Amino acid sequence: MAKSIDVSDLNIYYGDFLAVEGVNMTVKARSVTAFIGPSGCGKSTFLRSLNRMHEVIPGARVEGKVVVDGQSLYDPSVDPVAVRRQIGMVFQRPNPFPTMSIYDNVLAGKRLNAKKVKKSEADALVEKSLRGANLWSEVKDRLDKPGMGLSGGQQQRLCIARAIAVEPEVLLMDEPCSALDPISTSAIEDLIHELKSDYTIVIVTHNMQQAARVSDDTGFFNLKATGEPGHLVEFNPTKKMFTAPDNDATEAYISGRFG
Amino acid sequence: MNLTTTEPAEVSDTLSGGSQRGDRVFHGLAFAAGASIMVALAGVFIFLAIRGAAGFSAATGLYQPYTSFVPYAAGLLFGTALVAVLAMIIAVPFAVGVALFLTHYAPRPLSTVIAYLIDLLAAVPSVVFGLWGLKALGPALLPIQRWLNEHLGFIPFFAGEVSATGRTVFLAAIVLAIMVLPITTAICREVFGQTPRLHEEAALALGATRWEMIRYAVLPHSRSGIIAGTMLGLGRALGETMAVLLVLNASGPKITWHLLTSDNPATIASNIAQNFQGENIDLQVVLLATGLVLFVFTFLVNFAARWVVIRSERKFQ
Numbered sequence: 001m002a003k004s005i006d007v008s009d010l011n012i013y014y015g016d017f018l019a020v021e022g023v024n025m026t027v028k029a030r031s032v033t034a035f036i037g038p039s040g041c042g043k044s045t046f047l048r049s050l051n052r053m054h055e056v057i058p059g060a061r062v063e064g065k066v067v068v069d070g071q072s073l074y075d076p077s078v079d080p081v082a083v084r085r086q087i088g089m090v091f092q093r094p095n096p097f098p099t100m101s102i103y104d105n106v107l108a109g110k111r112l113n114a115k116k117v118k119k120s121e122a123d124a125l126v127e128k129s130l131r132g133a134n135l136w137s138e139v140k141d142r143l144d145k146p147g148m149g150l151s152g153g154q155q156q157r158l159c160i161a162r163a164i165a166v167e168p169e170v171l172l173m174d175e176p177c178s179a180l181d182p183i184s185t186s187a188i189e190d191l192i193h194e195l196k197s198d199y200t201i202v203i204v205t206h207n208m209q210q211a212a213r214v215s216d217d218t219g220f221f222n223l224k225a226t227g228e229p230g231h232l233v234e235f236n237p238t239k240k241m242f243t244a245p246d247n248d249a250t251e252a253y254i255s256g257r258f259g
Numbered sequence: 260m261n262l263t264t265t266e267p268a269e270v271s272d273t274l275s276g277g278s279q280r281g282d283r284v285f286h287g288l289a290f291a292a293g294a295s296i297m298v299a300l301a302g303v304f305i306f307l308a309i310r311g312a313a314g315f316s317a318a319t320g321l322y323q324p325y326t327s328f329v330p331y332a333a334g335l336l337f338g339t340a341l342v343a344v345l346a347m348i349i350a351v352p353f354a355v356g357v358a359l360f361l362t363h364y365a366p367r368p369l370s371t372v373i374a375y376l377i378d379l380l381a382a383v384p385s386v387v388f389g390l391w392g393l394k395a396l397g398p399a400l401l402p403i404q405r406w407l408n409e410h411l412g413f414i415p416f417f418a419g420e421v422s423a424t425g426r427t428v429f430l431a432a433i434v435l436a437i438m439v440l441p442i443t444t445a446i447c448r449e450v451f452g453q454t455p456r457l458h459e460e461a462a463l464a465l466g467a468t469r470w471e472m473i474r475y476a477v478l479p480h481s482r483s484g485i486i487a488g489t490m491l492g493l494g495r496a497l498g499e500t501m502a503v504l505l506v507l508n509a510s511g512p513k514i515t516w517h518l519l520t521s522d523n524p525a526t527i528a529s530n531i532a533q534n535f536q537g538e539n540i541d542l543q544v545v546l547l548a549t550g551l552v553l554f555v556f557t558f559l560v561n562f563a564a565r566w567v568v569i570r571s572e573r574k575f576q
Contacts, residue, residue, distance in 0.1 A: 056463055058367070085466030096459040099479035108475065109465035159461070166465065 002200045003069040003169040005050060010064035011229075012042065012049050014057065019045050021229040023064075025219060027170075032192060032201045034211035034238065037221035037253070043204045043229030044092075044174050044219070050202065051087035051172055052080040068169065085113060087170040088163035091177050094155035096147030096162070105158055106130060109166035113211040125165055133161035134191050146164040153184020160191065164199070171195065173203040177210065189214050208254060212242050220250045289303050292466060307551040314548030320538070321545050324511060328545070332552045334512025338524030339553065342428055342503065343496035346435035351489050354440055358447035363473060374448065381441035389505030392434035397425040397506065404429055404519050415516050422521035426508035429518045434506050435499055439492035450484025451477055483568040490564035500528040509533075527553040 005027040012020040020042035027033045035043040048054040049062050052073060066073040073083050096105045110117055117125070126143065132135040133183075136159040139150070142205045147158050156176060163171060173192075175186040192201060192214045205211050211218050219235040234247040245251045315328045322331040357377065361370040404421055407429075407561035411417045454477045462475040478485075503509075525533070533547045 051464065053460065053464055056460065081466050081468050083466075084464055089461065089464035090459075091457065091464075093457060095455075095457040097458060097461065097475060097479070099482075108462075112465055112467050112471055162465070 002029045002198060004200065005170065005202075006065075006067040008065045008067075010046070010049065010062060010066065012045050012054060012062045013060065015041050015059035018229040020049075020221075021224075021231050023232045025232060025235045027200060027202055028217065028223075029200050030196060030198070031216040032196050032203060032214050033217045033219065034215035035202070035219045035221055036206075036208055037206045037230070037233075038223070039206075040230075041123075041221040041223050043219075043221040044048045047174055047204050047231075047234075048089075048201060050170070051089055053089060055080065068152040074149050084111075084167055085166060087172060088166065088168035090156070090159050090163055090171065090173045090176045092175045094152055094159050096150075096155050096158050098146070100147060101141050101144045101149070102130075102147050102158060104149040106165050107159050113166060129161040129165040130158075132164050132195070134187060135161055141185055151184070153180045153187060156180060156184065156188060156199060157191065160188075160195075164195070168199070170200045170202065173201065175204050176208060185210070206243050208242075212238060218242075220245075220247070222249060222253070222255060266270065274368060300370040304551075304554065306455075307547055307554055308471075311318050311544060311547035311549075311551045314545040317541055317545050321539075321542050324513070328548065331512050332527075332549050334514055335527045335530055335549055336427075336552060336556060337514045338509070338512065339497055339526040339528070339556075341524065342431050342435060342526055343493055343499075343506070346433035346496045347489060347493050349432060349436035350439050350443055350492060351485075353436070354443035354447050354488065354492070355485060357440075357444050358451050359473060359477070361448050362451040363469065363477065374490040377441050380437070381445075385438065385501045386505070387475060388434055388438055389502035392430060392502060392506040394427070396434065397430050400430055400433065401425040408519050416518050419517040419522075422508065424508060424521065426506060426523075427519050427521070428507065428523050431503050431507040431523075432518075433503055435496045437500060438499065439495050440455060442495060443488040443492040446488030447481065447485055449480040450488075453560045483571055486564055486568050486571070492560060493560060494557055495561070496551065498528055499526075500532045504532050511548050 007023055007025050007027075010020070011018060032186040034046065037043050041046060045054060050066060050073075054060050054062065062074060064074075066253050068087070072078070097108060098110065103126055106129050107117065107122055110122070110125060127136060127140075127223060135154060138154060139145075139158075141150075147155060150158060156179075160171075160176075162249060177188050180188065185238075189210065192203065195201060203214065215238045217222075217235065218238045218241040220233045220241065222233045223230050234241065234245055234250045236246065240246075241250065245254065294314065317328075321325040325331045357373075361374055365373065404425060404427065407417045408419075408421045417491060458476040458480065459472055462472040466538060467475055503526050507523055507525070508521050509523050509529060511525050512530070513522070513524045515522065515524060527549050531550060535543055535546055537543075
């Protein structure tokens with residue numbers, strides 16, 4: 001199920017504006033890869049280009065290659081809708097569908113893929129996904145209540161449950177804890193550890209301790225200079241990044257001597 | 260900074276100064292503006308109630324073809340509601356479709372141009388719509404009316420003998436639909452455009468196609484807005500006078516479900532316009548009473564719409 005991602009010479013544009021330039025990296029299957037870097041350096045933009053969510057914004061486009069398990073995502077014959085079904089995404093702010101119950105939220109993606117889902121199958125899938133997101137015990141008695149009634153941390157885990165219900169190959173997380181309190185954050189981090197055995201996970205975070213705690217590999221993004229495009233400065237195993245990084249800029253950023 | 264302002268007395272003067280007066284004046288103006296709406300509404304209601312009161316029980320000859328006020332007003336109200344509801348049945352799917360196209364399908368420059376053209380449609384006077392419906396659209400729709408009668412005549416709506424002029428409820432509903440399209444489209448466009456990006460992206464990231472994204476994110480978010488747009492359009496359709504007067508070959512108050520015949524129910528507004536010019540003062544009083552009925556009816560429709568909107572919003576909070 002889990003797959004690796006190979007990125008080569010990826011340039012990402014908003015219209016004529018080059019936002020991220022020349023990214024090369026290999027994201028390993030069944031591992032957690034974290035992206036760190038200052039705001040506006042393009043790490044979220046890069047993450048969104050991995051499941052073709054980037055092009056949802058008018059004028060946005062990419063050059064270069066993203067290959068998942070031998071299949072180039074930006075090949076003209078590839079349907080972006082199909083890509084997004086295989087590569088799930090969790091956003092910065094929890095975004096359950098406001099008019100849907102917890103139950104329907106979990107099934108939302110499944111119902112897109114298969115028109116009819118049998119009741120017994122649906123029940124089983126909802127339980128499995130909510131258990132997978134460590135949310136089952138908290139919501140099992142109120143599955144028919146709106147998803148918006150949950151706390152922020154629970155909503156975010158509901159969104160993770162919704163994403164894993166369609167059994168994607170890769171799970172992208174765009175600062176999934178930035179709107180959450182420390183306890184909810186820790187719940188999500190535990191979850192990421194568990195999900196790692198089944199999924200390839202890529203996470204963008206502003207919290208360096210978080211990157212150090214959850215990830216196997218870390219990529220550091222930075223702007224070349226003010227007004228210049230962002231680029232990947234260093235990509236290495238997390239342990240190395242946080243103890244002996246190759247690049248001085250990485251060390252400066254991680255130790256807080258940035259600028 | 261003036262040196263004297265450092266003296267305590269001066270400072271307290273500045274603190275209690277004129278800014279509050281401006282606040283009070285603005286508060287008064289805003290309150291007056293808000294209150295004037297209530298006054299105008301109450302004024303219209305009182306005028307209709309006092310001047311029309313006698314119309315509820317006037318001489319029986321004034322209520323032709325009926326003999327008392329209730330069936331007379333009911334017949335007119337039926338015609339009004341029939342034409343307006345048919346117009347909305349035609350207009351709302353169009354408005355929703357156009358608004359979705361403008362907000363989620365059309366490229367930006369095209370959508371700006373089309374939105375402008377639709378707004379322009381709202382600026383066309385209703386008498387022009389009436390003349391166009393009468394002279395151009397009516398004759399053009401005649402074959403369609405005949406076809407509906409011939410092939411779907413077993414449905415009561417399309418039964419009866421087709422009008423030779425084409426000035427039927429069917430035509431009136433289509434003309435009204437075109438007239439209410441701009442307002443309903445504008446409201447729908449507004450609410451569709453305000454769908455949170457967050458929810459649209461939630462659907463897209465699950466692998467939704469554009470239409471699925473609209474069904475998952477845009478339409479649920481916009482439900483109350485669509486209802487509001489529909490009700491505003493309905494309000495316009497219920498009160499439309501000139502276009503209906505020109506387009507509809509009305510034979511007074513009556514209750515009939517036949518949409519294609521030359522024997523059509525009049526609407527309250529067109530009936531007033533048609534008969535108010537006459538010399539008969541007593542008939543004018545009856546017409547004012549029907550005006551009151553229309554006023555109360557539109558009020559109730561709007562009230563019901565608000566209730567639906569509030570209920571559907573509360574359900575998920």
